[in-house]
Every structure is written in C-alpha cells, then in structure tokens.
Amino acid sequence: NKTKEIKEELEIWKKNSPFLYDILITQKLEWPSLTVQWFPQKETNQNENNITHKLLLATHTSQQENDYLLLASVTLPIEQQELQDKNQHKNYKNLIKIDKKIMHQNESNRARIMPQNAKIIASKIINGEVHIFNIDDEGMENEIKPQKKLKGHKQEGYGLQWNSQKEGYLLSGGYDKKICIWDILNQNEKPIITFQKNKECVEDVSWQKNQTNIFGSVSDDKTIMIWDLRQQQYCQVIENGHEGEIYCIDFNSFNENLFITGSEDKNVNLWDMRNLQYKMHSFEGHSQQIVRCEWNPQQQNIFSSCSYDKKVIAWDLKRCGQEIKNEDLQDGAPELLFMHSGHTEKVSDFSWNSNEEFLIASVEENNMLQVWQMNSNIYEDNDNSCF
Numbered sequence: 001n002k003t004k005e006i007k008e009e010l011e012i013w014k015k016n017s018p019f020l021y022d023i024l025i026t027q028k029l030e031w032p033s034l035t036v037q038w039f040p041q042k043e044t045n046q047n048e049n050n051i052t053h054k055l056l057l058a059t060h061t062s063q064q065e066n067d068y069l070l071l072a073s074v075t076l077p078i079e080q081q082e083l084q085d086k087n088q089h090k091n092y093k094n095l096i097k098i099d100k101k102i103m104h105q106n107e108s109n110r111a112r113i114m115p116q117n118a119k120i121i122a123s124k125i126i127n128g129e130v131h132i133f134n135i136d137d138e139g140m141e142n143e144i145k146p147q148k149k150l151k152g153h154k155q156e157g158y159g160l161q162w163n164s165q166k167e168g169y170l171l172s173g174g175y176d177k178k179i180c181i182w183d184i185l186n187q188n189e190k191p192i193i194t195f196q197k198n199k200e201c202v203e204d205v206s207w208q209k210n211q212t213n214i215f216g217s218v219s220d221d222k223t224i225m226i227w228d229l230r231q232q233q234y235c236q237v238i239e240n241g242h243e244g245e246i247y248c249i250d251f252n253s254f255n256e257n258l259f260i261t262g263s264e265d266k267n268v269n270l271w272d273m274r275n276l277q278y279k280m281h282s283f284e285g286h287s288q289q290i291v292r293c294e295w296n297p298q299q300q301n302i303f304s305s306c307s308y309d310k311k312v313i314a315w316d317l318k319r320c321g322q323e324i325k326n327e328d329l330q331d332g333a334p335e336l337l338f339m340h341s342g343h344t345e346k347v348s349d350f351s352w353n354s355n356e357e358f359l360i361a362s363v364e365e366n367n368m369l370q371v372w373q374m375n376s377n378i379y380e381d382n383d384n385s386c387f
Contacts, residue, residue, distance in 0.1 A: 006344055009341065010341075010342075010344060013341045013342060017342070019375065020338075020374065020375055021372055021373060021374060021375060022373045022374070022375055022376055023076060023359065023371065023372060023373040024342070024370070024371075024372045024373075025074070025095050025096060025370065025371040025372070026342065026368060026369075026370050027095075027096045027368070027369045027370075027371075028367050028368060028369075029057070029059075029363075029367045029368070029369050030059070030367070031059040031060055031061045031065075031067075031367060032059075032060045032348070032363070032364070032365050032366065032367045033057040033058050033059065033060065033070070033348070033349075033363045033369065034058065034060050034107060034108065034109055034110065034348045034349060034363070035056070035057065035058050035108055035109070035110045035111045035123075035348070035349050035363070036055060036056070036057055036349045036350065036351050036361050036362065036363045036369070037055070037056045037111065037112060037113055037349075037351045038053060038054070038055055038056075038351050038352070038353045038354065038355075038359075038361060039053070039054035039055070039056065039113055039118050040113070040115070040118050040354055040355075041054065041118060041355075042054075042355045042356070044078070049077060049078050049079065050075050050076060050077050050078060051075070051076050051077075051078055051356075052073050052074065052075045052076075053073070053074045053075075053076070053353060053355065053356065053359075054071065054072070054073055054074075054099075055071075055072040055073070055074060055096075055351075055361055055369075056069065056070070056071060056072075056111055056112075056113055056121065057069075057070040057071075057072055057363065057369065058070060058104060058107065058108035058111055058123070059104075059107065060107035060108075061107070062107075063106065066103060066104075066142070067103075067104045067105070067106055067107050067108070068101040068102055068103055068104050068141065069101070069102040069104050069108060069111055069121065069123060069133065069135075070098050070100070070101055071098070071099050071100040071101075071102075071135060072096055072097065072098050072099060072369075073096070073097055073099050074095060074096050074361075074371055075094075075095050075096075076095065076356075095371075096369065096371065100135065100141070101141040102133055102135065102137075102141060102144045103141055103142040103143075103144065104123065104125075104131075105125050105127075105131070106125065106126045106127075107126060108123040108124060108125070109124040109125075109126065109156055109157065109158050110123070110124045110158050110159075110160045110349070111123040111124070112160050112161065112162060113162075114162050114167075114168075115162055115164045116164075116167040116168075117167070119134050119135050119136045120132060120133070120134055120135075120184075121133045121134075121135060122150075122160060122162065122170055122184075124156065124157060124158065124160050124172070125156070126156045127156065128151075128152075128153030128154055128155050128156055128157070128174055128176065129149050129150060129151055129153070130149075130150040130153075130160065130170065130172055130182070131146035131148070131149055131150070132146055132147050132148040132149075132150065132184055133146050133147065134147055148184060148189055149189060150170070150172075150180075150182045150184070150189050150190075150191070151189055151190060152172075152178065152180035152182070152190060152191040152194060153172065153174040153176050153178055153180060154174075154176040154178075155174055155175040155176040156174065156175055157172065157173050157174030157175050157176075157201070157202065157203075158173075158203060158204060159171075159172055159173030159174070159179075159202055159203060159204040159205040159217070160172050160173075160205070161205055161206055161207055161215075162207075163207050163212060164207065164209060165207075165210065165211065165212045166212040167185065168183050168184045168185035168186075169181060169182075169183055169212070170182045170183075170184055171205045171206075171207060171215055172205065173202030173203065173204060173205040173217055174201070174202060175201040175202075176201075177196055177198045177199070177200065177201060177202060177219075178194055178195065178196050178202065179194065179195040179196070179202055179205060179217055179227070180193075180194050181193045181194075181229070193229065193232065195227060195233070195234070197225065197233075197234055198217075198219040198221055198223065198225070199219075199221040200219050200220035200221040200245075201219060201220045202217050202218070202219050203218050203219060203220060203245070203246060203247045203248065204217070204218050204246075204247060204248045204249050205217045205218075205249070206249045206250050206251050206259065207251065208251050208256050208259075208273075209251050209252065209253045209256055210253075210256050211256065212229075213228050213229040213230050214226065214227065214228050214229075215227050216249050216251065216259055217249070218241070218246035218247065218248065218249045218261055219245075219246060220245040220246070221245075222239070222240050222241060222242060222243075222244070222245065222246060223237055223238060223239055223240075223241060223246075224237070224238040224241040224246065224249065224261055224271070224276075225237050225238075226273070226276070236276055238271075238276050241261055241263075241269065241271075241279075242261065242263035242264070242265045242267065242269060243263070243265040244263045244264030244265035244266075244289070245263065245264040245289075246261050246262070246263045246264075247262055247263060247264065247289065247290060247291050247292075248261065248262040248290065248291060248292050248293045248305075249261045249262075249293070250293050250294050250295055250303070251295075252295050252300060252303075253295060253297060253300070254300035255300060256273070257272050257273040257274055258270065258271070258272060258273075259271050259273070260293045260295070260303055260305075261293070262290030262291070262292070262293040262305050263289065263290060264289040264290075265289075266284070266286045266287060266288060266289065266290065266307070266309075267282045267283060267284055267286075267290070268282070268283040268286075268290060268293055268303075268305050268315065269281070269282050269283075270282075270283070270317065281317075281320050281335075283305070283315050283333070283335060283336075284332075284333060285313050285315075285332045285333060285336045285339070286305065286307040286309050286311060286313065287307075287309040287311075288307050288308040288309035289307060289308050290305050290306070290307045291306060291307060291308065291346075291347070291348065291349075292305065292306050292347075292348075292349055292350060293305040293306075294350070294351070294352060295352075296314075296352050296358070297352050297354040298352075298354070298357055299357075299379075301316055301317040301318045302314060302315065302316055302317075302337065302379075303315055303317075304350060304352065304360065306347035306348075306349070306350045306362060307346075307347060308346040308347075310341070310343045310344065310345060310346060310347060310364065311339055311340060311341055311343070311347070312339075312340040312343075312347055312350050312360065312362050313336060313337075313338070313339050313340070314337045314338040314339075314340075314358075314360075314374065315335050315336060315337055316335055316337040317335065319334040319335040319337070320334070320335045321334070322334035322335075337374075337378065337379065338374045338378055338379075340360070340362065340370075340372060340374075342368075342370050342372065343362065343364040343366070343368060343370065344364065344366050344368065345364040345365040345366035345368070346364060346365045347362055347363070347364050348363050348364060348365060349362070349363055350362035350363070356373070357373075357379075358373050358374055358376075358379055359371070359372075359373045360372055360373070
C-alpha cells in the first residue's frame with residue numbers, strides 16, 4: 001500500500017513538474033551516494049552553448065563491490081528554456097556523466113571539497129578516519145591512494161567541514177562523542193586539538209563563517225555547543241536545543257551571528273549568537289527527522305533542509321510571520337518557499353550551487369541523484385536585503 005501511495009505521489013509531482021522547475025534532471029546512479037557537493041568552478045562552452053558544473057559524489061555498495069569517490073559533470077544549456085523542450089536538447093539524457101572514480105575504503109559517509117583548493121577532498125571513512133585525496137593524482141581508479149589518513153576518531157560519523165578562512169583546518173564530529181580538528185598542512189596525521197564534552201554522538205559541526213576560531217556542534221544529547229579554539233573548551237551550551245536528537249548545524253555566510261539546526265523533532269531552529277537563551281524561530285514542514293541543513297551561498301535569507309520524509313525544503317526567513325490566506329493554509333507555513341518532492345527514498349544530502357542561483361543537487365538512498373532549480377517566478381519576488 002505504501003509503495004502504491006509513493007507511486008501516486010510521484011505521478012502527481014511529475015505531472016506538475018514542468019510548472020515547478022526551470023531545471024530538473026534525474027539520474028539513477030549505479031549505487032546510492034550518501035554525500036553530494038558542487039565544486040566551486042564552472043566551465044562555459046560558448047560553441048556548444050552550454051555550461052558544465054562539477055559534482056563530488058561517492059558510492060555506498062554495502063561491501064558488495066569496491067567503493068569509490070566519484071567526480072561527475074553536469075552540463076546545462078546556457079539558454080534554459082532549451083531544457084523545457086526535452087527533444088530540443090540533443091544530449092538531454094547525457095547531461096550528467098561520471099568523469100573519474102577514486103578507490104575508497106568502504107562507503108564515504110561525507111566528502112567535502114577544500115574551499116581554498118578544490119583539488120583536495122576530505123572524506124569520512126566508516127572506521128572513523130578521515131582520508132585526504134588530491135583528485136588530480138594520476139593513475140587508474142584503484143591506484144590513487146589517500147595522501148593522508150587522519151586519525152583521532154574511534155568510530156564513524158558525519159560531521160565534517162573545512163574552515164573557509166584558515167587553509168587546511170578541518171573540523172570533524174563522530175559517534176565516539178569526540179570533536180577533532182586537524183591542520184592538514186602540517187605533517188602530523190593526529191588532530192591539533194580534540195574536544196570531548198558530549199554525553200552522546202556528535203552528529204554535526206560547523207565553523208562560524210568569517211571566523212578562524214569559533215564553531216558549533218550538535219549532538220544526540222540534544223545540546224548545541226559553541227566552541228572557541230583559543231579557550232580550548234566550549235564557551236556556550238544550549239541544553240535541549242530541540243525536543244529530539246540534533247543532526248545538523250550550519251552558520252550563515254552573510255550574518256555571522258545566525259545559524260540553523262535540524263533535528264529528529266522534524267524542525268529546523270534558527271538561532272542568534274547574541275542571545276542563545278531562546279531560538280528565534282522554528283521552521284515546521286518536514287514530517288520526519290531532518291538530516292542536513294545548509295544556507296544558500298548567494299541569498300542570506302534562504303536555506304534548505306533535507307529529511308527522511310523524502311523532501312528537500314527551501315525556506316525564506318523573510319516570510320516568517322506573514323499572513324496566510326485561508327486557501328493557502330494547506331501549503332504550509334508562509335516561510336516554506338519550495339518543497340522538492342521528486343525523491344522516493346530518504347534524502348541523505350544536498351548541495352547549493354554557488355555559481356547558478358537556486359540550483360541544488362540532492363541524493364537519496366534509492367540511487368537517485370537529482371539536479372533541480374525551482375521556477376524563477378517563485379524566488380524572483382525575493383529581494384536580498386538584510387533579514
């Protein structure tokens with residue numbers, strides 16, 4: 001019955017999708033990927049009238065086969081209306097292709113690109129190590145080895161983020177309740193600092209975007225902790241930041257005081273560093289636990305979240321508290337800008353593209369990769385003034 005329901009929902013979504021999206025590409029991967037991230041660069045090809053964006057993915061074969069990191073390219077026409085008529089776009093079927101595979105020890109829980117040098121990738125291994133790869137290394141797919149194997153965690157985890165200000169600083173949280181920070185520019189593979197204050201798993205970590213020393217962490221013990229490397233301990237703690245375990249955190253790039261957290265309680269909470277006693281707002285719209293949240297890199301008032309409810313939702317802070325007409329009540333809270341309903345299984349990860357406005361890549365447990373951009377009419381009445 002459940003399968004029938006999912007099929008029916010998907011049929012309705014497919015029927016409506018021409019009106020909902022400017023870009024929508026669905027690609028079935030050979031194996032599911034738990035991780036996805038856009039590379040910062042793009043290539044414009046005027047002769048072919050298209051733009052190529054690059055994606056970082058990985059495989060999760062459940063040890064049935066070797067696992068790999070995957071480098072993929074996504075080719076989009078410069079004139080987007082070409083995509084509307086599928087027949088016009090000669091390579092519509094081949095818009096996404098895998099360019100390179102790098103052998104990986106079991107699945108990657110999360111792989112992230114170094115902001116100062118996009119050739120360097122950090123990947124979380126299921127034994128707790130973090131492996132560092134250079135994607136330019138030459139060799140066959142099974143010959144490229146990690147340049148470093150960072151040690152410090154005893155168990156796996158998902159929290160992983162590079163510092164955008166200090167090159168080589170890598171922050172990680174694990175199920176062993178530890179937070180580790182490495183400086184990959186030094187020769188040592190041990191952390192430069194380790195924190196252990198949580199009673200349960202550390203699920204996610206995030207640097208404050210314009211700072212080199214301050215970061216936040218979230219845990220299954222329902223705490224949100226703000227840390228300062230200079231003090232070598234947490235400086236602020238929010239007990240019971242949510243009603244359930246907390247799975248994700250992200251700081252805003254434009255306003256360093258703002259950050260969001262997502263939880264088992266199905267909500268995303270908005271916080272302000274200047275007053276952590278109270279959350280600023282709770283965003284309600286998901287029907288299951290939220291596993292990732294990320295601010296839009298170009299619009300300071302927009303963020304997205306993904307969930308085990310198979311949805312990715314884009315939210316707009318500026319719409320908080322707007323009046324809703326009765327006929328719009330079923331569409332959810334006014335701050336719910338857009339709900340992407342194209343996935344048929346739990347969404348594991350998603351990524352905002354930093355070059356193409358409102359372009360998102362998302363991956364699910366059922367091998368699907370989707371690249372999508374909501375219809376520009378939905379977000380164009382959004383001005384980007386301060387929140």
